[in-house]
Amino acid sequence: MADLIKVGMADYKVGRSPSTLISYGLGSCIGVSLYDPIKKVGGLLHIMLPDSKQARASDNPAKFADTGIPLMINDVVSLGATKARLVAKLAGGAQMFAFSNASDIMKVGNRNAETCKQILRRNGIKIVAEDTGGNYGRTVSIDLSTGSYKVKTIDRGEKNI
């Protein structure tokens, strides 16, 4: 059986076929996957916040889109991927609780998704699929033998994007 590698919150992992990288229970967080379909290597990053510059103190670059994505790109390339061939998929960015006077922090899911896309584009990486928004949690996994990105929910079934 192929390896199942767990990616925690504010963490990322890289690997190669036939491993699967999985991250459980994303709410407003985003799971960003990278994949090189020729070399069959890739990575999965679970970010919590868009911008490390708005945070007061953190020793963990994988918590933020702006610092986590470049880090994962480097690691995937070190594993043998060609940067120009990398494709990205993202899922998550929900707003879990509806408040009528939702503050910015409640809507962070949306900003997370936007920032991830911006950073990926800035790094010249093509975004091929996306499943973001809504008000429900997601568990995401990428099968590194195919690059298929599975998004699992409680009430809304499961899909491959």
Place this chain on the structure above:
Amino acid sequence: MTDEFDLTPNQLDAMREIGNIGAGNSATALSQIVNKKIDMNVPKVSIIPIEEVPELVGGPDTLIVAVFLRVYGKAPGSILFLMPKENAFYLADDLMGRPHGTTQELDEMSISAIKEVGNILSGSYLGAFSHFTNISMLPSIPSLAMDMAGAILNIVLLQLGQMGDRAMVIETKFIAEDDSINGHFFLVPDPGSLGTIVKAVGVE
């Protein structure tokens, strides 16, 4: 930066004691609502890396029902009242005076009833907390979600994640005599609030 999470053993004890008083109040309130004896454990005060918080409720993939409230005042924070799905259904049955097993999904009435329980628990908890610390703390209106624990906790952790990598959680478990209620009550002070609370308690 000086780290507000560096508490002395005495300060941790004080936090536990305040949690205990708050939770005692809440347990009494809950017991009156459902007309059952409610047990609680001595609150656990833990300071842990943010990414480990979902493990406290059985892992990020666990299906839970959560009532979420914000705490306003000089020491803002978040409150979460979490239950496994089955327990939330039982609680809904109890609240509506129906036999256990009636609720199969959360309709508007059950949602509203469970939210109200979260509201009452938070109110009595914060009442005790305010009294002890002399800091006025008020709960927002409650909001409810049923989903994966990790996804639900995201929202609380975000606030903390902006400032640092650790969280302090005061956790109490409420258990009904017939096992029908099994809820976790969390108070998570916002960054900066912990310092305010510790100072107000005045323990070195």
